[in-house]
Amino acid sequence: xxxxxxxxxxxxxxxxxxxxxxxxxxxxxxxxxxxxxxxxxxxxxxxxxxxxxxxxxxxxxxxxxxxxxxxxxxxxxxxxxxxxxxxxxxxxxxxxxxxxxxxxxxxxxxxxxxxxxxxxxxxxxxxxxxxxxxxxxxxxxxxxxxxxxxxxxxxxxxxxxxxxxxxxxxxxxxxxxxxxxxxxxxxxxxxxxxxxxxxxxxxxxxxxxxxxxxxxxxxxxxxxxxxxxxxxxxxxxxxxxxxxxxxxxxxxxxxxxxxxxxxxxxxxxxxxxxxxxxxxxxxxxxxxxxxxxxxxxxxxxxxxxxxxxxxxxxxxxxxxxxxxxxxxxxxxxxxxxxxxxxxxxxxxxxxxxxxxxxxxxxxxxxxxxxxxxxxxxxxxxxxxxxxxxxxxxxxxxxxxxxxxxxxxxxxxxxxxxxxxxxxxxxxxxx
Numbered sequence: 001x002x003x004x005x006x007x008x009x010x011x012x013x014x015x016x017x018x019x020x021x022x023x024x025x026x027x028x029x030x031x032x033x034x035x036x037x038x039x040x041x042x043x044x045x046x047x048x049x050x051x052x053x054x055x056x057x058x059x060x061x062x063x064x065x066x067x068x069x070x071x072x073x074x075x076x077x078x079x080x081x082x083x084x085x086x087x088x089x090x091x092x093x094x095x096x097x098x099x100x101x102x103x104x105x106x107x108x109x110x111x112x113x114x115x116x117x118x119x120x121x122x123x124x125x126x127x128x129x130x131x132x133x134x135x136x137x138x139x140x141x142x143x144x145x146x147x148x149x150x151x152x153x154x155x156x157x158x159x160x161x162x163x164x165x166x167x168x169x170x171x172x173x174x175x176x177x178x179x180x181x182x183x184x185x186x187x188x189x190x191x192x193x194x195x196x197x198x199x200x201x202x203x204x205x206x207x208x209x210x211x212x213x214x215x216x217x218x219x220x221x222x223x224x225x226x227x228x229x230x231x232x233x234x235x236x237x238x239x240x241x242x243x244x245x246x247x248x249x250x251x252x253x254x255x256x257x258x259x260x261x262x263x264x265x266x267x268x269x270x271x272x273x274x275x276x277x278x279x280x281x282x283x284x285x286x287x288x289x290x291x292x293x294x295x296x297x298x299x300x301x302x303x304x305x306x307x308x309x310x311x312x313x314x315x316x317x318x319x320x321x322x323x324x325x326x327x328x329x330x331x332x333x334x335x336x337x338x339x340x341x342x343x344x345x346x347x348x349x350x351x352x353x354x355x356x357x358x359x360x361x362x363x364x365x366x367x368x369x370x371x372x373x374x375x376x377x378x379x380x381x382x383x384x385x386x387x388x389x390x391x392x393x394x395x396x397x398x399x400x401x402x403x404x405x406x407x408x409x410x411x412x413x414x415x416x417x418x419x420x421x422x423x424x425x426x427x428x429x430x
Contacts (some may be wrong), residue, residue, distance in 0.1 A: 006304060010426045028273055047102055056194045058084045058092060065187060068198075070100040071117075078114035079252060079290050079344060084121060084194075086294075090350040091122040091195045094187055095172065095202060110250055111212035115151075117145035119208045120199075122158060127195050128186040137162045140173065145208055171394070172205035180204050212238060223348060227340045231263035232285075241282040241312060244306055252290035256336070258354045266354045277360055283307035284314050284357050289343040293336070294323050307357065314357050330363040331356035381405035 061083050062072035071094055075081040084090055095103070103116065109222045121144040138161040140273040146156025157173035169179030180201050221233035221242055236242035244252060258266070273281060283306035291299075297320045307314035317328045334353035341348045 016375060024037045036383065056085060058194070061194075062190050063339070067096045068187070070097045074100070074117060075114060078110060078116060078117055080117055080121065080144070080190065081116075082295060083148075087123070088117060089123070089125050089194075091124060091126045091197065093120040093122065093181075093199045093203070094196055095120065096198065097292050099200070099202055106209070109173050112209060115145055115208040115210075115212060116151065116205070118148065119156065119203050119205055120258075121145075123326065124193055125192050125196065126160065127189045128183075128197065131160070131168045131183060131197075132162055132166070134160060144370055145205075150208055155194065164212065169201055169205060172203045172208070173336060175204050178204070180411050189416065190206070215422075220249075220255070220303055220346075220348075223341055223349055224255075224383075225346065228259050228304060228350065229257040229340065231260040231346075232257050233269075234280075235263070235278075239279050239282060239326065244283060245286050248286070248288045249346060251288060253347075254287045254289060254291040255346075255348040256285045256334070256351045256355060258285070258334075258351055259337075260373050262352060262354060270354075273360065280312075280314065281357065281360060282305045284316075284355055290347060292342060292344075292347060293325065293349075296320065297323075298338075301353065302331055303378060304323065312359060314359055316355060316357075327351065327355060330358040331357055331361040332364065 012241060020335060029081065059072060059076060062068045062075075074085070084092060103113075108116065123142045123144065123146075131401070133137065136249045138159065140157050140159055141157050143151075143158050145151045150156070153174075155174040159169075159173060159177070161171075162170045163169050163179075165183075168183035170181045171177065171179040172335070180203055181199040184198040184200055187198055189195045221237055222232040224230065224236075228383050233242075236245065240325075245255065263270075270278065270281070277319070286306040291303075296318050299350055300317050300319050304313075304315050315349075319326050321327060327334045327336070332353055332355065334351040334355055336349045337351040337352050339347070340350060
């Protein structure tokens with residue numbers, strides 16, 4: 001009797017069954033790791049959301065609403081925008097262009113204007129819903145005018161009152177109880193982080209509108225000369241570049257000042273520059289905006305300077321590594337080594353190198369490390385060959401084959417976790 005021939009398809013279920021068992025076994029083996037991964041994923045999502053929940057930019061928020069363009073502009077000019085962005089819980093009482101026009105007609109200095117606008121930034125969160133749920137119908141809340149210490153007494157507090165007919169009134173505490181403005185609409189709300197609400201009129205406050213002295217009387221070169229930057233200050237005076245620095249004081253100014261030893265070492269190169277290029281080099285060490293050290297650390301990137309002029313970029317890149325802040329050009333890299341003066345709107349830093357703009361100096365050429373010298377060839381002796389054969393690893397291909405047959409498709413626990421996390425993250429960021 002002949003054996004019945006076996007059709008190739010008849011063996012297929014056996015192979016599939018074996019493969020399925022193997023994969024099932026692998027899955028069972030990794031089940032604790034998979035469970036742990038799935039349990040940790042919500043925590044990962046919460047961590048990611050918590051790190052981004054406080055990120056807001058008042059300038060970008062208001063840029064979407066042209067009716068607040070003037071208000072947005074003066075938040076930047078008075079440096080309040082940066083202060084708002086640094087805080088985690090804030091309410092901005094926005095004024096439209098018409099309301100700002102009436103405020104600007106008073107011709108207040110930029111420093112007094114800062115106090116008035118800071119009265120319109122509350123240090124608590126008030127969404128449109130919360131306005132109508134105020135305990136006892138009224139609340140007294142602090143503004144940036146109060147929180148920054150600029151307001152005398154309690155004049156920096158704002159009264160928020162729920163009125164009849166669904167209206168909400170706002171008034172400065174030192175305004176004899178008068179509610180000058182009412183709630184108009186919600187502009188943007190990110191719960192418990194930032195709320196932007198439009199109000200009808202400017203909040204009147206005699207204390208906020210009181211004349212505020214500016215830094216125009218400061219002598220920049222004298223400050224530098226007294227604290228180790230006399231050589232740089234002398235160059236500013238000699239070229240007349242100091243006038244450009246002083247003209248930018250009122251709007252905000254950051255100066256990066258090379259120390260005396262650094263400038264003295266650089267003088268041979270400096271003397272080879274034309275008069276116009278000397279001025280450009282000096283102006284390259286100033287930026288027309290106030291940048292505290294914390295602001296520099298949190299806003300890494302390209303920064304324009306007083307020398308920037310259209311196609312002549314004259315910019316550099318700010319980077320930080322922990323507490324160390326560096327200023328990078330394509331021709332050099334300098335570090336901030338100290339602070340001479342930090343009193344908004346002016347800050348002066350010491351740096352350890354003269355900043356070299358690529359417009360005036362050749363870029364640095366990165367030199368590659370020399371290749372290691374080749375080791376001399378050593379002729380092997382019979383003794384070396386015998387020792388090499390004795391030390392050669394045993395061929396374990398049979399063991400590997402057996403492992404593969406018993407665990408086809410096995411995925412290591414570590415790889416499984418990363419596969420699941422990668423898939424989940426892909427879905428999360430879609």
